[in-house]
Amino acid sequence: MAWNEPGKPGQDPWGNPGNQGGSNKPPKKSDKDPDIDALLKKAQSLFGGAGDKFNNGGFGGIGGGIIIGVIIVIWLLSGIYIVDPAERGVVTRFGAFVEETKAGPHWHIPYPIETVRVVNVDQIRTAEIGYRSDSRNRSGNVPNESLMLTKDENIVDLKIAVQYKIESANQYLFEVSDPDMTLRSVVESALREVVGQNRMDFVLTEGRNEVVSKVQELAQANLNDYRTGLMITSVNLQDAQPPEQVQSAFADVVKAREDRERLINEAEAYANDILPKARGTAARELEEASAYHDRVIAQATGEASRFTSIVTEYQKAPEVTRNRLYIDAVSNVMENSSKVFMGSENSNNLLYLPLDKMLGGQQAVPLKPVQSNSNNSEPAAKTAGGNTSTINPQRTNIRDYLKNRELR
Structure with a gap:
């Protein structure tokens, strides 16, 4: 049925009641229908009025522009x-x-x-491999991470702590979905690779530093390939233990190695202490020997020169040289003696000379005669104290000769 086809009175083409006779009168307005014109006028009044007043640039238009400008300024400042x-x-x-x-x-x-x-980007972050130090894991150990298989098919329990920081914020936020978890996986994989290439003894003893260095190098290379934006600052091996079944025996081996290192260090310390002293003593003895060598040679040379000069003088005056040698010998013998007794072949009297008093600068002590069994008499010498002593003329000549020799 067409729209303009006449139908029943009071019905539209679909049978709904409508205008009687199909008239074009508008339907009656309900009280509940909103007044659109009223709403538009109310909205215009909020921005300074409506109609010609708004179009003519009145007060309401200026206020709306100010409000819009303030909103724009606040929006820009929020950046x-x-x-x-x-x-x-x-x-x-x-x-x-x-x-x-x-x-x-x-x-x-x-x-x-x-x-x-x-x-x-400066915050130092920590990732724990093989253990957890937080309160969520009471045991503190993660077996699936800590157990590693070595080259000689032994199992070791390793725990390492990795410290890292953000190097590139762009890569950290957008290149990888979870960079921190990626770092944990990369470090664990690198650790298993390095441990699998070495024996258990090497990993648990002298190779700890080398293992840590290789793990850090390999893990950092993988992180750079994944563009995680992370940089590893340090890798610390917290603990390394052998399998539980042989742990006691391995502890004894480790203790023996430590004792060996301790003894080696003590021996080196002793050697470093005793060797310089020995070298110094040897050098001192060499210097003393060299000095003695030079002194003996110089003394022998001097004695030889002296003997040569004496031979020359003896050839010129044998008697005088002989007497002089005799007097020098007697002087050398008696120079350390404090008491001297002098006599002659013709008399048994002995003359006592107190050289200790005479050399000390004290007053001369009178000569004391020594009694003898001989009846021969010798001239007496009178001293300052009035005492007398017998003096052999030959002995007096010897004393004068000694004085004259000293004057020469």
């Missing part, structure tokens, strides 16, 4: 942000990376066009 020295700001535009900003104040197009994520 200001400050990055601390230890942080980096990552700016994204509609979710795509734009730039990475460093420390200081910056501005970006406010939300929702651009957003900023601030990441702390």
